[in-house]
Amino acid sequence: MMSELKALFNRLLDHFGEQGWWPGETRFEVMIGAILTQNVSWLNVERAIDNMKEEGIMEPGAIRRVEKERLQELIKPTGFYRQKTERLKRLVRVIERYGSLDEFLQIEDLRSVLLNIKGIGSETADSILLYAADRPHFVVDAYTKRILERRQGIEGNYQEIKSIFDEELEESVPLYKEYHALLVELGKNYCKKNPSCEGCPVRDGCSYGEGSEG
DNA sequence: GGCCAGGTGTAAA
DNA sequence: TTTACACATGGC
Numbered sequence: 001m002m003s004e005l006k007a008l009f010n011r012l013l014d015h016f017g018e019q020g021w022w023p024g025e026t027r028f029e030v031m032i033g034a035i036l037t038q039n040v041s042w043l044n045v046e047r048a049i050d051n052m053k054e055e056g057i058m059e060p061g062a063i064r065r066v067e068k069e070r071l072q073e074l075i076k077p078t079g080f081y082r083q084k085t086e087r088l089k090r091l092v093r094v095i096e097r098y099g100s101l102d103e104f105l106q107i108e109d110l111r112s113v114l115l116n117i118k119g120i121g122s123e124t125a126d127s128i129l130l131y132a133a134d135r136p137h138f139v140v141d142a143y144t145k146r147i148l149e150r151r152q153g154i155e156g157n158y159q160e161i162k163s164i165f166d167e168e169l170e171e172s173v174p175l176y177k178e179y180h181a182l183l184v185e186l187g188k189n190y191c192k193k194n195p196s197c198e199g200c201p202v203r204d205g206c207s208y209g210e211g212s213e214g
Numbered sequence: 215g216g217c218c219a220g221g222t223g224t225a226a227a
Numbered sequence: 228t229t230t231a232c233a234c235a236t237g238g239c
Binding site for chain 1 (some may be wrong): 217218219220221222223
């Protein structure tokens with residue numbers, strides 16, 4: 001019988017349609033976006049990425065060479081811009097140590113390498129693994145945790161939540177990619193930090209706010 | 215004007 | 228091992 005999480009996926013896909021994540025023209029741009037979007041809405045990230053492209057620094061060498069202060073200006077819309085500048089610089093330093101981006105993405109224990117870069121945590125690492133390296137790592141974000149807690153009453157740390165998806169879903173890169181995107185879509189629209197389940201397309205089967213149905 | 219956004223690192227309890 | 232806080236801009 002189909003797992004609850006697989007059933008939820010089907011309903012989300014049916015309602016929202018294919019999201020086609022990650023937005024980004026190249027693998028490298030996906031990686032940059034993964035860092036820039038940390039705790040910030042994607043709208044802010046788009047401006048920063050446009051700025052970087054206009055400046056012609058959407059590649060490792062250019063990011064290494066660009067002045068810190070200049071890069072800070074370009075990515076200012078994403079907030080935390082001083083920290084994020086350091087994070088981008090550290091990332092390209094490590095990429096170049098492995099030669100090319102392709103070689104970097106083929107590292108066997110890429111996840112460990114990513115996590116050893118200061119400023120890249122579990123979610124950013126898994127986003128890069130899934131959307132840039134096409135490896136089957138489920139991405140857990142704040143929405144994922146919130147949705148799982150409200151629907152199933154399940155709480156846990158990053159790895160625990162990730163394991164639940166690993167166990168209930170078949171290992172599939174396209175499935176993981178689409179599922180995370182759909183959870184973000186659901187979260188943005190209906191499962192915000194402050195309860196706003198109004199009009200939620202997958203309200204049935206969700207235990208949140210039980211008994212207070214209006 | 216206040217809350218929230220596709221987190222992470224650090225320090226203190 | 229958990230909790231609190233800094234980091235910062237922009238949309239609604």
